[in-house]
Amino acid sequence: MTSTTLSIQDLGQRIEAIFTRSGMNGPQAGAMARVLTAGERDHCKSHGIYRIEGTLRTVKAGKVNPVAVPVVTPDDGTALVRVDAQGGFANAAFELALPELAARAKKLGLAAMVINDCTHLAALWPEVEAVAAHGLAAMVMCPSYATVAPTGGKDPLLGTNPFAFGWPRPDSDPYVFDFATSVAARGEVELHRRAGKQLPEGWALDKDGHPTTDPEAALAGAMLPFGGHKGSAISTMIELLAGIMIGDLTSPEVLDYLGSTTLAPRHGELILAFSPEAFARGRAGDPFARAEMLFGAITGQGARLPSQRRFRARAESAAAGITLSADEIAQLERFQTLGLDAV
Amino acid sequence: MTSTTLSIQDLGQRIEAIFTRSGMNGPQAGAMARVLTAGERDHCKSHGIYRIEGTLRTVKAGKVNPVAVPVVTPDDGTALVRVDAQGGFANAAFELALPELAARAKKLGLAAMVINDCTHLAALWPEVEAVAAHGLAAMVMCPSYATVAPTGGKDPLLGTNPFAFGWPRPDSDPYVFDFATSVAARGEVELHRRAGKQLPEGWALDKDGHPTTDPEAALAGAMLPFGGHKGSAISTMIELLAGIMIGDLTSPEVLDYLGSTTLAPRHGELILAFSPEAFARGRAGDPFARAEMLFGAITGQGARLPSQRRFRARAESAAAGITLSADEIAQLERFQTLGLDAV
Numbered sequence: 001m002t003s004t005t006l007s008i009q010d011l012g013q014r015i016e017a018i019f020t021r022s023g024m025n026g027p028q029a030g031a032m033a034r035v036l037t038a039g040e041r042d043h044c045k046s047h048g049i050y051r052i053e054g055t056l057r058t059v060k061a062g063k064v065n066p067v068a069v070p071v072v073t074p075d076d077g078t079a080l081v082r083v084d085a086q087g088g089f090a091n092a093a094f095e096l097a098l099p100e101l102a103a104r105a106k107k108l109g110l111a112a113m114v115i116n117d118c119t120h121l122a123a124l125w126p127e128v129e130a131v132a133a134h135g136l137a138a139m140v141m142c143p144s145y146a147t148v149a150p151t152g153g154k155d156p157l158l159g160t161n162p163f164a165f166g167w168p169r170p171d172s173d174p175y176v177f178d179f180a181t182s183v184a185a186r187g188e189v190e191l192h193r194r195a196g197k198q199l200p201e202g203w204a205l206d207k208d209g210h211p212t213t214d215p216e217a218a219l220a221g222a223m224l225p226f227g228g229h230k231g232s233a234i235s236t237m238i239e240l241l242a243g244i245m246i247g248d249l250t251s252p253e254v255l256d257y258l259g260s261t262t263l264a265p266r267h268g269e270l271i272l273a274f275s276p277e278a279f280a281r282g283r284a285g286d287p288f289a290r291a292e293m294l295f296g297a298i299t300g301q302g303a304r305l306p307s308q309r310r311f312r313a314r315a316e317s318a319a320a321g322i323t324l325s326a327d328e329i330a331q332l333e334r335f336q337t338l339g340l341d342a343v
Numbered sequence: 344m345t346s347t348t349l350s351i352q353d354l355g356q357r358i359e360a361i362f363t364r365s366g367m368n369g370p371q372a373g374a375m376a377r378v379l380t381a382g383e384r385d386h387c388k389s390h391g392i393y394r395i396e397g398t399l400r401t402v403k404a405g406k407v408n409p410v411a412v413p414v415v416t417p418d419d420g421t422a423l424v425r426v427d428a429q430g431g432f433a434n435a436a437f438e439l440a441l442p443e444l445a446a447r448a449k450k451l452g453l454a455a456m457v458i459n460d461c462t463h464l465a466a467l468w469p470e471v472e473a474v475a476a477h478g479l480a481a482m483v484m485c486p487s488y489a490t491v492a493p494t495g496g497k498d499p500l501l502g503t504n505p506f507a508f509g510w511p512r513p514d515s516d517p518y519v520f521d522f523a524t525s526v527a528a529r530g531e532v533e534l535h536r537r538a539g540k541q542l543p544e545g546w547a548l549d550k551d552g553h554p555t556t557d558p559e560a561a562l563a564g565a566m567l568p569f570g571g572h573k574g575s576a577i578s579t580m581i582e583l584l585a586g587i588m589i590g591d592l593t594s595p596e597v598l599d600y601l602g603s604t605t606l607a608p609r610h611g612e613l614i615l616a617f618s619p620e621a622f623a624r625g626r627a628g629d630p631f632a633r634a635e636m637l638f639g640a641i642t643g644q645g646a647r648l649p650s651q652r653r654f655r656a657r658a659e660s661a662a663a664g665i666t667l668s669a670d671e672i673a674q675l676e677r678f679q680t681l682g683l684d685a686v
Contacts, residue, residue: 260545283590
């Protein structure tokens with residue numbers, strides 16, 4: 001069997017059709033298709049079509065509302081833009097509230113989007129990039145499910161809690177990072193297990209709290225935060241700001257709600273947007289030009305900026321399309337034909 | 344010679360008198376005395392009376408304005424509270440602008456204090472705690488001077504760029520962390536050098552970019568960020584948000600300005616304040632009560648919350664006073680007698 005090359009647009013339409021077939025409404029199917037297509041386009045396979053199955057499984061389990069219509073709370077004069085995802089996917093809520101977030105951040109210098117009652121299974125970088133496209137810096141965070149022990153502890157409590165940041169660059173892709181605050185993403189532990197490979201040291205504890213390199217023992221135990229007590233503190237901050245402060249679930253509460261780490265987590269999300277123009281007003285120097293000097297000093301000494309591999313892949317996909325294996329195409333066809341019966 | 348025990352208040356007055364004797368005005372001497380007393384009180388010796396000498400040296404070098412009167416920009420209807428430190432110490436500017444930051448955060452849900460043109464040599468936790476005392480969560484960051492290589496690079500570019508966070512706790516000291524985004528603080532490398540001890544692996548590179556455990560080679564080379572590429576990315580974010588975005592110096596620019604790492608750095612500072620009450624409004628659950636459950640789940644499995652050693656020391660100091668060695672007392676007397684001639 002041979003591989004197939006699709007344009008970015010064609011792949012997006014196929015994914016959207018699958019989601020529509022599975023009962024998702026226009027905003028939900030469209031938003032989820034856009035982020036999963038972006039993952040595939042950027043050769044970020046773990047956030048590409050691989051996630052269709054988890055999306056459908058979460059719909060089938062009744063843990064997400066496939067026909068949710070998110071609602072943005074009217075402007076109350078604060079810096080907070082609230083969007084109630086109504087139990088749908090975070091991405092549909094984000095897309096709806098983004099223009100208001102951008103307007104509020106430009107007006108006030110700084111604003112926050114709070115997404116409540118959403119299901120989240122996409123990467124954060126599509127959101128960071130979407131904020132940066134408005135000329136704004138972005139900081140985004142959310143809980144996950146309890147799989148990570150706080151440093152010095154032994155039981156899963158924190159999530160892999162992603163932390164992402166973006167800075168707009170006028171003449172190129174934005175400066176973007178997006179990483180788990182655990183040493184590794186849970187999916188990487190799972191990939192080691194499937195491949196029969198040991199984990200690197202420092203990734204995980206077994207269920208008794210002892211360091212382990214056995215992926216089975218790690219999955220039954222707890223993963224560790226990145227960077228020791230510092231990463232553990234940042235992950236705790238994410239539980240506080242993007243769970244508790246916004247009145248949404250923490251990682252242990254998410255796991256209680258789902259009873260499983262195989263479904264997409266249900267929680268909230270916090271997106272901060274900063275206007276560099278407003279912050280720099282009245283000060284010497286153009287912040288965007290100065291940032292380029294910093295980036296030049298990083299790459300000039302041989303260090304890399306984050307996300308560059310993704311941006312190269314994106315350019316390749318735009319020029320040459322996205323190539324999927326025969327197995328992947330067959331799976332897309334199966335999802336299209338069977339809908340939720342495929343999972 | 345014997346040690347001497349002073350009350351917290353007495354030590355504060357002695358430090359303030361030294362700063363007044365050295366030509367600092369009331370706001371500058373008072374603010375700096377309060378933070379260094381807090382360091383000594385919390386047994387945080389690296390941010391206690393040890394820093395008097397560096398403060399005086401920076402005044403004597405003409406790199407800080409000892410009689411600066413900070414100016415808060417009038418409310419322009421945004422979420423930004425700007426305070427021009429007028430070349431003085433950050434802490435005097437912070438104290439002046441804090442009530443406005445707290446008021447703005449309570450009104451808008453979220454607000455930022457931007458301190459420009461300040462000299463900074465204190466820890467960030469006193470500021471985080473002061474924001475938390477208003478019932479607000481705080482995120483604080485600032486550049487430093489270029490001593491840290493970005494991951495994958497070899498030359499000093501980033502600062503040790505501290506990142507601090509606080510969450511108010513109604514019935515106890517706040518949840519607070521405050522750490523360098525380098526593996527270790529530069530002072531720790533210096534302490535290893537003085538003690539003739541090798542550094543742990545992973546702390547530093549020599550001037551050719553090779554890993555080193557020799558503190559001399561490390562001081563001539565570059566320190567490394569904590570947590571590999573993730574810490575490097577966070578440190579870069581701090582240069583962008585708390586240097587470039589606020590129209591103030593980045594870590595390499597600070598080093599150019601001072602020409603030395605022995606003087607206190609001149610730059611800006613960014614303080615974000617969040618109102619949990621505003622963010623949680625209309626949602627189920629009290630955010631402060633829910634946070635206590637999270638903290639209980641952390642400590643209940645044997646992990647520690649950050650800053651607890653400081654808080655225990657604080658309680659001891661309140662009960663029994665602060666004990667200084669005969670050498671330390673002699674040095675305080677010398678500073679008091681000689682003023683800037685002592686450094």
